[in-house]
Amino acid sequence: MFHPQTETFRASAPVYSRHKYAVEEFRSILAQYQDKVFRLACTMLRDETQAEDAAQETFVRVWKGLGRFRGESSISTWIFTIARRTCLDALKARKNTVGLEHVIEKPRLATAGLDVDALLHELPERAREAVVLFYLEDRSYEEVARTMGIPMGTVKTLLFRARKQMIARVVESKLGTSAK
Secondary structure (H helix, E strand, C coil), rough: CCCCCHHHHHHHHHHHCCCCCCCHHHHHHHHHHHHHHHHHHHHCCCHHHHHHHHHHEEEHHHHHHHHHHHCCCCHHHHHHHHHHHHHHHHHHHCCCCCCHHHHHHCCCCCCCCCHHHHHHHHCCHHEEEHHHHHHHHHCHHHHHHHHHHCHHHHHHHHHHHHHHHHHHHHHHHHHHHCCC
8 A cells, every 4th residue: 555665755755844743643644544545445446456546646645735734624534535536536537448347247246145345336426435434434424424525414315325225135135026
């Protein structure tokens, strides 16, 4: 993932070098959020390699912007907003290319057990993002709303609809019928 000893890190170090504890602060942030940002990127991008790239780019942006962080929101909300925007940039860039996964249809996953990852991937992008932030990253409604840049009521609606859709899929897989 992202390592403070890499060339990218050293090249951007003068941006924040005037702050005595910047490197230690950044290492602390990296240790605390590295896995969470990677999971968010994996969920949004559905590709581990691209998720690694997006997570690394997120932390480069965090490093460069650390001196401009105003504290109007929590540091986690700020980092997840940067991660989300980085992933959205990657998705926009990907739209112009056609990958092998779009040419060859992947086989359906076994429906014998509960596959949360498969259920998440069936959700619309915004709903999936809200579910990941709220349930997997333990963010509050307010933090999810700020991170996604939407009203809190919309977050609640997205989560309600996502739960409903996921429950319907589980019931459908268990009964073998449409449960809508």
